[in-house]
Amino acid sequence: MANIIIVEDDINLATIYKQKLTEGGHSVTVVSDSEAVKQILAAKPNLVLLDILMPNVSGLDILREVKADPMGSAIPVILLTNVAEDVSIAKGLQYGAYGYLLKSETTPDQVLSRVNMALEETVPAAP
């Protein structure tokens, strides 16, 4: 039972992920890219699913800002992308992302198990 924030501009996918994670017993909020940093730092979720390619703000910029903040540095962030060889993935991992998922290759079930794995491995954020 964790608090999860999803930052994803594709409404359909966001809906699907929210559905799956909710079924998995978590509490899920979907936020827009422009509000993401603010909302993440305010809510301090247990995990963030972060899309890289978004219209207003780049996922990598959001990641860096969150990680730079003492409030956000401990939150595990899983990057979402459609391109396996994207250099952004490597950059994201350097900026402190926990890992990444290829949206087109990952079923909702697999997303849930990945999220659960990450939650087990990391210390939950202080309430």
Next chain:
Amino acid sequence: MDFTTLSLGLVTIIGTLAGIAGYFLMRRKFERELENGRAGQVELAQKAYETAVLKEIGDRIGYSLDGAKIVEIVSGSLGKLLPYSAVSYIILDSKENKVRFACNVSETVSANFVREVKTKMLAAVSEMNQEPLTDTGVDEAISGAILDDTLTDKVASFFNLPVIISGKLVGLINVSSKLPGQYGEKNTEVLYRIAKQASEAVSRLQEVLENEKGKLAQAVDSLSDGLLMVDTKYQLAIINHKLKSLLGVGDKPEIFDIVNALSGQLDLRTKMEEAISRGEASVLEINFKEKTLQVFADRVMDRENTKPIGVVVLFHDITDARALERLKSDFTSMMVHELRAPLTSIKSSVEILKPEGQKSENTKKYLGIIDSTSQIMLELVNDLLDVAKLESGKFDIVAASDDLGAVIKERAESFEPVAAAKSLKITVDIEEGLPQGYFDKIRTKQVLNNLLSNAVKYSESGAITVSAKKEVVNGSAVDILVSVADTGIGIDAEDIPKLFSRFGQLAAGRKAGATKSSGLGLFIAKGIVEGQGGKIWCQSQGAGSGSTFYFTVPIAKVEKRTARETPIVFSTKKVAQA
């Protein structure tokens, strides 16, 4: 452009010389013959001999290349036409800035005699050139009979024949004799006429050559590609306007200017040397001042195609073409990503609905259809992306040392369910002690997926055998040879070459009702196998008798036990459009 040889001109001289001389001499012979019966017969013989000599001159000079040679040959043969004690020539070599004097003595004379001849010749040259010419610095070569300094003969008669080409004095031929009156008008008149005719002919020919040069220069200058040509000494022979402006060199550049302009991007000197010695045209791409240029270098052979006379280098601007290709490839990539998002949503939605969907047969069935068709589309999109990458040279292979046998076993196992569904048996045969291979695991799995899926698709019964063994060439193991053999519908020999092209799916396969696929699988497999440094091919006895697909994987050179290697990334070269 600079043509330094006048071979055409000289062939004409000689042709003219021989022809005209022959004619005059024959006519003279006739006249004389009429005058005097018996004397005439002797004359006849003499003149026939002379004609033969002149013809010989013509033949020999046909192969000669420059004014100096001409002078040598003519003087050598002139001696046969006229009586002399010594025949000599002076050659004015303007290329090497030298004066050469050669003298052939037919009967013993004193050294003074020879010196006198030389002085008289130098005086004649000085007068003709309006420029004094001294004895110093003149190369001298004397041959023939021995000189005897006790003799005191003087030069009693002599005759100078100037050789003038295009208004320039090229050389002077001389015959001298101890005896007086040897070279009267009758003897020598014809020779003056020959010399005059010959030099006029050559001058006219030079005009024609200049014209042709001009036309060639115009043609070369109107080329839209940059062009340069050097001779065997790497001196610049031709450079056109386009190349001068491309490189930003001045109007009359030297070869160093060009090499410098290109340095850092292209080692022009080495490329030219390779072209001359290897005789293979080389092509490469360079980036120069924000342009992309294709450079062709090839050697130029002489007319008989026996030896190289220079190198021609062509510079072709492909900047725009490359930009267009990049645009196309970026567009394809963008479309691929745009397609993936909605397809992912479709598939994921189906996933979410599955539990509910089991409740109704209808829902279950149609959810299944949505699932499998959207999966097919996703795979098609993946294939398209791979093809775009192969064609733009951005297809990366990340190879490392790994256990190919294990990968094959794992893939074969994963196909067992589908094979069993068609009552097909899959057998795996990995050679004992198979060495480590050097390959990209993910991509090689992709190749195996494609071959296994094809084997299952196109077989109705029987067995599929996958095997791997060492390939030994000249005593050492070089590759691992993998084969996937089926007992399916087979492939006609004429269709095999098309298999690995972009449009490889054969009509026969489609008829067998196989699930629709992109037909790109084998094309991509080929890109992967070749990118890893291997080969892929197919054998089949024809329709109805099964097929076997082979591919090779290089053997890893370093044992896994030693320090962990950094995997090497191969970028495949641009794959030719198939």
